Amino acid sequence: MFDAPVLTGLASRSGIVDEAEERALVAAIDATDLTPFRFQGWMGRRLTSSFGFSYDFETQRAARADPIPDWLLPIRDRMAAFAGIDAGSLIQALLIRYDPGAGIGWHRDRPIYERVVGFSLGAPADMRFRRRRPKGGFDRVSLPLEPRGAYHLSGEARHDWEHSIVETDRTRWSVTVRSASARGRAILV
Numbered sequence: 669m670f671d672a673p674v675l676t677g678l679a680s681r682s683g684i685v686d687e688a689e690e691r692a693l694v695a696a697i698d699a700t701d702l703t704p705f706r707f708q709g710w711m712g713r714r715l716t717s718s719f720g721f722s723y724d725f726e727t728q729r730a731a732r733a734d735p736i737p738d739w740l741l742p743i744r745d746r747m748a749a750f751a752g753i754d755a756g757s758l759i760q761a762l763l764i765r766y767d768p769g770a771g772i773g774w775h776r777d778r779p780i781y782e783r784v785v786g787f788s789l790g791a792p793a794d795m796r797f798r799r800r801r802p803k804g805g806f807d808r809v810s811l812p813l814e815p816r817g818a819y820h821l822s823g824e825a826r827h828d829w830e831h832s833i834v835e836t837d838r839t840r841w842s843v844t845v846r847s848a849s850a851r852g853r854a855i856l857v
């Protein structure tokens with residue numbers, strides 16, 4: 669049920685959905701308008717759909733996107749319950765399909781967002797965390813992401829550590845939902 673936190677502000681929980689729900693969610697994600705992630709002319713191998721708000725990495729702007737679809741709302745509710753936050757505060761949903769060989773490089777999520785709750789389907793993967801040490805080098809932590817399990821990034825894990833996801837050799841899907849930060853609320857209303 670509860671895994672011991674590997675770093676402050678990082679929580680995870682297995683079994684957010686069952687296998688039948690997982691299959692239905694994968695089909696629903698694949699039925700969305702998944703488009704290749706683009707950044708500075710470079711096209712990533714992961715495919716994404718955004719709801720609520722989208723962030724264009726080319727123009728570095730957030731824009732309103734289609735509302736979070738009805739089929740995703742029960743999952744958002746469960747992710748909110750796990751994270752102990754109000755479901756209505758999770759104003760953004762990002763659906764990602766990582767085909768074999770696709771991952772995500774080191775980053776922190778955009779500062780317009782505050783809490784980040786993620787959920788995995790398909791292949792298991794490792795989420796890596798790193799934080800630069802004042803005297804050089806990095807502290808490093810790794811969280812195994814089991815299919816049908818969720819994770820929550822807040823506090824230090826959200827703000828002080830970068831994260832990345834190692835490429836998988838089978839397809840992995842993820843749903844991440846985010847609340848707005850104070851800075852985000854000023855822009856995203």
Ligand SMILES: O=C(O)CCC(=O)C(=O)O
Nearest residue numbers: 764772777786787842844
């Ligand atoms: O696929 C995931 O679970 C995480 C994706 C991620 O880190 C992001 O979109 O910012």
Ligand SMILES: [Fe+2]
Nearest residue numbers: 775776777831
């Ligand atoms: Fe991220």
